[in-house]
Structure formats: C-alpha cells, structure tokens
Amino acid sequence: xxxxxxxxxxxxxxxxxxxxxxxxxxxxxxxxxxxxxxxxxxxxxxxxxxxxxxxxxxxxxxxxxxxxxxxxxxxxxxxxxxxxxxxxxxxxxxxxxxxxxxxxxxxxxxxxxxxxxxxxxxxxxxxxxxxxxxxxxxxxxxxxxxxxxxxxxxxxxxxxxxxxxxxxxxxxxxxxxxxxxxxxxxxxxxxxxxxxxxxxxxxxxxxxxxxxxxxxxxxxxxxxxxxxxxxxxxxxxxxxxxxxxxxxxxxxxxxxxxxxxxxxxxxxxxxxxxxxxxxxxxxxxxxxxxxxx
Amino acid sequence: xxxxxxxxxxxxxxxxxxxxxxxxxxxxxxxxxxxxxxxxxxxxxxxxxxxxxxxxxxxxxxxxxxxxxxxxxxxxxxxxxxxxxxxxxxxxxxxxxxxxxxxxxxxxxxxxxxxxxxxxxxxxxxxxxxxxxxxxxxxxxxxxxxxxxxxxxxxxxxxxxxxxxxxxxxxxxxxxxxxxxxxxxxxxxxxxxxxxxxxxxxxxxxxxxxxxxxxxxxxxxxxxxxxxxxxxxxxxxxxxxxxxxxxxxxxxxxxxxxxxxxxxxxxxxxxxxxxxxxxxxxxxxxxxxxxxxxxxx
Numbered sequence: 319x320x321x322x323x324x325x326x327x328x329x330x331x332x333x334x335x336x337x338x339x340x341x342x343x344x345x346x347x348x349x350x351x352x353x354x355x356x357x358x359x360x361x362x363x364x365x366x367x368x369x370x371x372x373x374x375x376x377x378x379x380x381x382x383x384x385x386x387x388x389x390x391x392x393x394x395x396x397x398x399x400x401x402x403x404x405x406x407x408x409x410x411x412x413x414x415x416x417x418x419x420x421x422x423x424x425x426x427x428x429x430x431x432x433x434x435x436x437x438x439x440x441x442x443x444x445x446x447x448x449x450x451x452x453x454x455x456x457x458x459x460x461x462x463x464x465x466x467x468x469x470x471x472x473x474x475x476x477x478x479x480x481x482x483x484x485x486x487x488x489x490x491x492x493x494x495x496x497x498x499x500x501x502x503x504x505x506x507x508x509x510x511x512x513x514x515x516x517x518x519x520x521x522x523x524x525x526x527x528x529x530x531x532x533x534x535x536x537x538x539x540x541x542x543x544x545x546x547x548x549x550x551x552x553x554x555x556x557x558x559x560x561x562x563x564x565x566x567x568x569x570x571x572x573x574x575x576x577x578x579x580x581x582x583x584x585x586x587x588x589x590x591x592x593x594x595x596x597x598x599x600x601x602x603x604x605x606x607x608x609x610x611x
Numbered sequence: 612x613x614x615x616x617x618x619x620x621x622x623x624x625x626x627x628x629x630x631x632x633x634x635x636x637x638x639x640x641x642x643x644x645x646x647x648x649x650x651x652x653x654x655x656x657x658x659x660x661x662x663x664x665x666x667x668x669x670x671x672x673x674x675x676x677x678x679x680x681x682x683x684x685x686x687x688x689x690x691x692x693x694x695x696x697x698x699x700x701x702x703x704x705x706x707x708x709x710x711x712x713x714x715x716x717x718x719x720x721x722x723x724x725x726x727x728x729x730x731x732x733x734x735x736x737x738x739x740x741x742x743x744x745x746x747x748x749x750x751x752x753x754x755x756x757x758x759x760x761x762x763x764x765x766x767x768x769x770x771x772x773x774x775x776x777x778x779x780x781x782x783x784x785x786x787x788x789x790x791x792x793x794x795x796x797x798x799x800x801x802x803x804x805x806x807x808x809x810x811x812x813x814x815x816x817x818x819x820x821x822x823x824x825x826x827x828x829x830x831x832x833x834x835x836x837x838x839x840x841x842x843x844x845x846x847x848x849x850x851x852x853x854x855x856x857x858x859x860x861x862x863x864x865x866x867x868x869x870x871x872x873x874x875x876x877x878x879x880x881x882x883x884x885x886x887x888x889x890x891x892x893x894x895x896x897x898x899x900x901x902x903x904x905x906x907x908x
Contacts, residue, residue, distance in 0.1 A: 531865035534856055537747050538626055561748030565628045568750075 341463050344390040346401045347374035348583040349442055350420055350451070352592050354394055357455045357474050361466050365390070367407075370585040374400055379407045387411035392462040394455060397421040400439035418458035420451040427510050430522075440508040440581060444515035445485035448593065449478050484597055491601050492516045499611040502604060503544060504553040508580035518604070521547065523554060532562055544570045551607030553578050575607040622860045629856060632746045632866070635757050635813045636852025639822055642761030643806040644845035645768055647827030648837065649799065652779035656828070658714065659820045663807050665695040665718040667725030670811070675728065681752050685808050692804035695721050697797065746813050746856070746866050753812045760809040764802050771795050776837050814867050821871035822848050829878040832885025847877050 341362035345351035351366030358364060365386050368374045374396075387393065388411040395401050397419030408417065421441050429438035441447040456474035460467035492500065500518045502509075509520045525539030526532055544552065544566070553575045554563050567574050578600045579590040590599040623629045650656055669691025670684040677683035695717045702717075703710035749757075768775070774795045777784045785792030810819020826847035827840070834843045855870030862869075883890050 531867070532745055532747050533863045534622070534629060534632070534747055534859035534866050535861060535863040537628060538622065538860060541626060541628075561750060561753075562745060563748075564750055565631075565748045569627050 341391045341459065342389055343459075344387050344393045346393075346395045346404060347377075347581070348372065349581065349593055349596070350394060350396055352583060353420070353442075353448070353451055353477075354455055354459075356477050356593070357452055357470060358459055359469065359473050361463065361469060362459065368582070370583050370588070370591070372582055374581060375402075377401075377403055379403060379410075383407065384411040387413050391415060392458060393417045394458060395419055396439055396442070398424065398426055398439035398441060399437050416458065416462065418454065420454050421447070422454050423450055427514065429507060429510050438510045441511050442593070443509055443512035443580065445481050445488065445597070446515060447511060449481050449485075452478050452481065480594065484594055488516060488597060488601055491605050492518065495605055495608045499608050501547065501549050501611060502551040502553060502608060503547070503549050504578065506553065506578055506580045518608070521549070526562075537562070537565070541566060541569050544572060548611065550610035551575055551604065553603070553607070576603045578603060618861070619857065622857065628747055628749070629860065631749045631751075631754055632856055633853060635746060635749045635754055636822075636856070636870070637849055638754075638758040638761040639806075639810055639813060639819075640826070640845045640848035640852060642757070642764045642809055643819070643823035644826055644830075644848045645841040646764065646802055646806050647823040647825075648830060648840045648844050649768075649775055649779065650803070650824065651827045651831060652837070652840075653775075653782070656824060657711075659803060659807065659823050661714055661718040662692055662696065662803055663811070663820045664722040664725075666692045666804070666807055666811060668721050668728055669725075671725050671728040681750070681756060681812065685756060685812060688808045688811065689804055691721060692807065693801055696800040696804060700793075700796065700800070745815070746818075746870070747859075749813055757809045757813055760805050764806055767798060767802055771798055772837075775799060779837070814870070818867040818871050821874060822851070825871065825874035825878045826851065829874075829881035829885075832881035832887055832889050835887065848874065851877055 340360075341358065343354060343358065343362050343364045345354045345364055345366050347368040348366055348370045351364050354362075355364045367379065367383050367386075368377045384407060387407060390413060392415060393404075393408065393413060395404055395417060398421050404417075421439075424441045424447050426441070427438040428435040442451060452474050456470045459470045463470075497517065501521065502518060503521045503523055505523055506520075507522065509518075512518065513520045521543075523540050524543045525536030550572050552567070552570075552572050554566065563574055566572075577589070579596045580600075583592065583596060584590045590596040623633055647659070650659055666688040669687035669689065671687070672691070673680065673683035673685070673687030676687075695714070699710060699714035699717045702708060702713045706713075774785060774788065774792070778795075785796050788795070806823065807819050810822060813819070814822065826844040829847050830840045830843035834840045851874035852870050855873040856866060858864055858873065859866035859869040881889065884892075886892065
C-alpha cells in the first residue's frame with residue numbers, strides 16, 4: 319500500500335508530457351539571458367552564468383556553474399569570441415548537448431585589443447543584430463523543444479516587432495543631433511556596432527588605460543584630447559578611481575555623462591534591467607552629451 | 612630658456628591637476644617631514660609602515676558604512692589607527708612584552724581584518740583603488756584635508772616640541788614624566804596616524820610612508836639640529852614631489868611610485884654625498900679642505 323502511494327506521488331510530480339516540458343537553458347551573460355527569456359516565455363528556465371553588472375570577458379566560472387551547465391537542455395552563447403572560458407567550462411561540466419551561437423549570421427566587425435585587430439563580439443549593440451539574435455534563439459529553442467515551436471515563433475515575432483520599433487526610435491533620436499556633433503569619448507569599447515549602425519563616432523580616451531596606474535603624462539594627454547576635439551559627450555567608467563574622473567571633469571569643464579550600459583544589464587530595479595531598457599537608458603544620455611558638443 | 616620653461620613649469624601652468632598635486636605634495640611635505648624626523652630620532656622608523664597597514668580596516672569600514680566619502684574613510688582610518696597604537700602602548704606597559712612586538716601583533720590583526728573587509732565587498736568597484744588615492748586625482752576636499760592636517764600637525768608639534776626632543780636623546784624621558792609623558796607620547800602617535808591618513812588620501816598608504824620616512828632619513832646626512840632636520844626633510848620631500856610629478860608627466864610613469872623613487876634617490880645620494888657622515892666624506896676626505904674638519908660632528 320505504501321509503495322503504491324509513493325508511486326502515485328512520483329507520477330504526480332513527474333512531467334506529464336512533451337507539451338508541458340520546461341527547458342533548462344543556460345545563457346552565457348545577462349544581456350543574452352534576458353533576450354532568451356523574452357523568447358522562451360514560461361516554457362523555459364533560463365540560467366545566466368555572468369549575471370547583471372558582471373564582466374563576460376573575464377569571467378571565472380565556479381564549480382556550481384559547471385553543475386548548472388551539466389544539467390542544461392540547451393546552451394546559448396553570444397559567440398564571436400566573447401566567451402573564451404565557455405569551451406573549458408563545457409568540457410568540465412560534461413554537457414553533451416547543443417551550443418547555439420546567438421550571433422550566427424552577424425557580419426563581424428574588427429576591434430582593437432592589445433594592439434591587434436580581433437573580432438568585436440558586442441554585436442547586440444546594433445538592434446538589427448539583436449533581431450537576428452531573436453531569430454537564432456527561436457530556432458534553437460524550437461529545435462530543442464519542437465512541440466513548443468509555434469509558441470516560441472509567435473513570441474519571437476512579437477519581440478522582433480518591439481525591437482524594430484526600438485531601432486526606429488534610436489535612429490530618430492540620433493537624427494536630432496547634427497551629424498558633425500555625433501562624437502563621443504568613452505572607455506566602453508563595446509559600441510563599435512552601435513557606432514557603425516547609427517552613425518556615431520566613438521573615440522577611446524587617449525593616455526589612460528583601465529588596467530594600469532594612471533600617469534601625469536597620460537592624464538594630460540586625455541585632457542588635451544577632450545579640449546582639442548571639443549567633445550562634451552564624455553562617458554568614462556572604471557578609470558582607476560572616481561577621484562580621477564572628477565579631476566578630468568573639473569579640468570575640462572565637461573560634466574561626466576553618466577553611466578552607460580554596454581555589455582551587462584543592471585540588476586532588476588536598476589536603470590537597465592532588460593535589453594530594451596539598455597537602449598532606453600543609453601540613448602537620452604548619449605544624445606544629451608552629443609548635443610553639447 | 613623656452614625649453615626649461617616647457618620642461619619644468621609649463622606642465623603646472625597648463626593643467627590644474629598638476630598644480631593641485633604639487634600643492635598636496637607641499638602640504639604633505641610639511642606635515643609628514645617633521646613627523647618622520649621624530650620617528651627616525653626616536654628609533655621608531657618602522658612604526659610608520661606598521662601604522663599604515665593598521666589604517667586599512669578603518670578606511671574600509673568607513674567606505675562600507677557611508678560609501679565613497681573622504682571624511683568617513685579618513686575618520687575610520689584615524690580611529691582604527693589610534694586604537695591600534697593605543698592598544699599596543701597599553702599592552703606593552705601592562706605586560707612584559709615590548710612595544711614593537713605588541714604593535715606588530717595588533718597591526719597584523721588589523722591588516723588581516725582590513726583585507727577581509729575589502730574582499731567581502733569586492734564586487735564591481737575595486738575597493739583598493741578607492742581606498743588608495745592617486746595624487747593625480749586630488750579633489751578640493753582632499754586638498755583641504757591634507758593642508759588642514761599639515762597645519763594641525765605643525766602647531767601640535769610646536770606645543771610638544773621640547774618633551775619630544777628630550778625623548779629623542781633620552782628614550783626613557785617621557786616614561787619618567789609619568790602621566791604627562793604618556794600624554795605627549797599619545798599625542799605624537801595621533802600625529803603619526805593623522806599624517807598617514809592625509810598621505811593615503813593623496814598618495815596611497817605605502818607611498819605616504821615613503822614620503823614620511825625617506826626624506827627624514829636622508830636629512831640626517833645634512834643637518835644636526837632638530838629644527839634644521841625638519842627643514843631639510845620637508846625640503847627633500849617637496850623637491851621629490853615636484854621632480855616625481857615632472858617625471859610622471861614627461862616619461863609617462865605612474866606618479867606615486869615616481870615621487871617615492873625620487874625620494875629614494877635623494878636618500879641614496881645623501882648616504883653617498885651627505886655633508887655629515889656621508890660615505891664619500893667619511894672615506895675620501897677632500898684634500899683641498901684641510902682647514903675644515905672632515906666631519907663637523
């Protein structure tokens with residue numbers, strides 16, 4: 319009798335059939351994880367390895383992450399060389415399933431890194447690419463769970479329309495700034511695709527790097543650059559200390575433009591908890607900065 | 612002339628941050644130079660280093676409690692630094708352990724606590740960068756703090772000058788004075804901590820100790836009286852600050868280490884060429900100066 323009850327309970331707890339299947343998906347970083355969740359709706363549980371405010375370039379996986387990966391039904395990565403740690407993590411976790419690259423079909427750009435040209439992985443900063451991501455993600459989800467393919471496709475279509483409208487809004491906002499003024503100095507190296515898609519020139523700060531101790535000569539060079547280029551759109555982050563940023567702002571008379579989000583989302587409740595919010599946060603700040611140029 | 616101007620003066624004329632850095636160096640020199648001289652004369656040269664580590668958890672607590680506030684972090688560093696100095700002094704007087712051993716014990720506990728606190732909060736901003744200032748990013752507030760501390764420090768030194776000088780030449784003088792002696796000692800320790808707090812806002816802890824001790828040690832090779840030691844130490848410290856900033860500007864070197872290395876060169880140069888007891892003077896007396904005694908001591 320007891321055995322029967324146990325079996326009944328187990329049956330009640332087990333998934334009933336393919337229709338109600340919930341996918342366990344692992345996405346590599348916060349922006350991607352949010353897009354995947356948007357497409358997958360309530361048919362999937364999305365685990366994000368590099369969470370909000372985390373840096374996907376230099377991520378150090380924990381044994382826990384390997385465990386999460388090992389139990390996953392589908393792994394979705396950005397690709398284009400963003401997640402260099404992923405291959406070893408997958409090996410360590412014993413995951414044997416599909417690894418889908420959301421950036422499949424993106425026309426890759428080159429960026430400068432450590433003196434050589436490498437593939438720029440930040441493709442999601444162009445909303446046209448974002449729509450491509452949505453398509454690829456929907457395909458990967460449908461392949462992993464064919465019974466829910468229609469559901470995923472419908473959600474992807476709706477989300478695609480949202481992104482298309484957002485893309486039009488971004489272009490309209492940028493158009494408010496005269497073409498000659500569309501110049502920004504930023505420490506973020508993630509805006510290459512954005513700049514190419516929407517016609518904004520992003521200059522890297524001269525003289526100062528994010529990972530070396532600042533020098534007086536370097537700081538002077540950066541200040542000269544800001545004065546010479548007459549750029550008031552200044553978005554400096556992680557330059558060693560906030561003290562130094564204040565110094566630059568004071569010296570050039572250019573107020574800092576605020577926080578942009580480029581390769582990670584903010585935690586929920588922050589200024590950019592979703593992919594769409596990221597653009598809604600960044601655009602007004604960029605436009606306000608550039609208009610002062 | 613044009614070259615000299617553009618090499619030596621123009622960087623300061625053209626950039627406000629260079630001027631502020633130079634003024635911060637000036638204030639630091641007059642604050643910590645004399646303190647360093649007393650530390651050298653009282654055979655407490657390593658005390659500055661120990662105290663600079665002891666300050667860390669206080670600054671970290673200040674940051675964790677209030678956030679990025681200059682005043683909170685300085686106050687935290689001051690309180691913890693003083694607590695460590697006082698505890699070490701009390702324990703050495705109440706038990707048979709010597710003050711240096713007890714100081715080593717307490718500062719290590721404090722340092723470990725500081726590292727622990729820093730790593731607990733080590734999320735998106737690098738707390739170490741927050742805690743250790745950079746002379747290139749001296750804000751008006753920290754400039755006021757550094758200058759204020761230098762002023763307080765000079766006036767207090769003037770008040771307790773005599774007993775401190777006596778202590779330098781008779782190491783048990785303050786103990787013999789009893790309670791009054793302890794007060795002078797504690798006041799002096801407070802000045803050490805205060806100047807280190809000023810230095811770590813501007814230069815970072817280790818750099819602050821460097822600007823305190825190297826000029827003071829170098830001064831010993833040039834001057835004999837306590838007041839002239841003060842002047843020479845402060846002068847060497849300020850000259851190191853000026854030269855270090857210029858090196859950092861022209862050669863793209865990190866400014867903190869550049870300043871301290873210039874002070875280090877001044878120290879080694881003093882060992883070699885110092886008028887009093889320098890190696891050259893001692894072992895290779897100049898033949899043309901027969902009429903002057905080689906060693907004026």
